[in-house]
Amino acid sequence: MSLDALEQLTDALRRLPGIGRRSAERMAVKLASEPEKLAAQLCHALEVVRRDVRFCQHCGALTSSDRDPCAYCTDGNRDANVLCVVEDPADIQSIEETGTFHGRYHVLLGRISPLRGEGPNDIRLRALIKRVRTEGIQEVVLALNTDLEGEATARFIAALLHERGVVVTQPAYGIPAGSGVRFADVVTLERALTGRREV
Amino acid sequence: MSLDALEQLTDALRRLPGIGRRSAERMAVKLASEPEKLAAQLCHALEVVRRDVRFCQHCGALTSSDRDPCAYCTDGNRDANVLCVVEDPADIQSIEETGTFHGRYHVLLGRISPLRGEGPNDIRLRALIKRVRTEGIQEVVLALNTDLEGEATARFIAALLHERGVVVTQPAYGIPAGSGVRFADVVTLERALTGRREV
Structure with missing residues (x-):
């Protein structure tokens, strides 16, 4: 059939x-x-x-047409000095579920991808720089994907932001919970060892 | 949000x-x-x-509006004497993928389910009996789900069909491929042992 x-x-x-x-x-x-x-x-x-549903004009998160800027951008209880940069609106959801981040977001809606012909002007990077400049941001958390293009994009953004005297951080690399040394790939394990912490 | x-x-x-x-x-x-x-x-x-897309008026499989009866019902290369009874159109797809069944189909579009208040008249059972009576069917393969309601429905249909002198079969129960005795639940293993075959 x-x-x-x-x-x-x-x-x-x-x-x-x-x-x-x-x-x-x-x-x-x-x-x-x-x-x-x-x-x-x-x-x-x-x-x-x-x-x-649309993208918040300010941060790029998903929001309803009658609420733009979105609930994150207008929530006075969130720390306006810390900005978490993600590739995709779906990433916000995952971060919110942890309950450990209380700042605001900036969604790139993409990443720099030479293979797909997407450069710095194809993502919401200019808007990020502008926010850092005008909103008194003190820390930018780059929570991009940990693959090659995500890493390269993070390095690129970090270089731009360092010039502006803002603290740039990344979530820790390491062995995921519920797993073990035996199951980690070489790159993950290398990063986990390099980033080892005193207990 | x-x-x-x-x-x-x-x-x-x-x-x-x-x-x-x-x-x-x-x-x-x-x-x-x-x-x-x-x-x-x-x-x-x-x-x-x-x-x-609609249900074939004859067998209940999915077909296009301009092809009713469906391709299975009108395919002269299929054995019109053997009918495979399934609960759901999606089951046909799975059976076709095996390439081992060359008869025709009859989709019940449901099963007898006292819990959901669905009796014999809520599934395409009358149409099945009529087909067996009028199409010279020699064998009916009851390929229903192997859970409680599926089993009960199969028994019910088998009883009706036996009266009409048609051969009623079911696919073999047993240990699934890529698994083992260790991983089979009690009911599956009991059935596999009861249905053991000489090799």
């Missing part, structure tokens, strides 16, 4: 994070099997998101 | 098979972050599926 409509839906689902071919197929069949209960509802939810 | 639109989307995504809260949240944020590339495309694909 070659159902073009199902294949198109499978392709669209596969572009979501963490979804492989197999699960996309299962989801597509399920959606087609319950068109009114599942597909219609998902479609409606997507339309609402497209209409009501 | 409480973004109603994002939460609604997360809820809609969580209803898909195999998607937990965490992955639904990640997908929702990703969809909101790329509204035109991802959300619009998914929405469009869902609309096409709602418009073009």
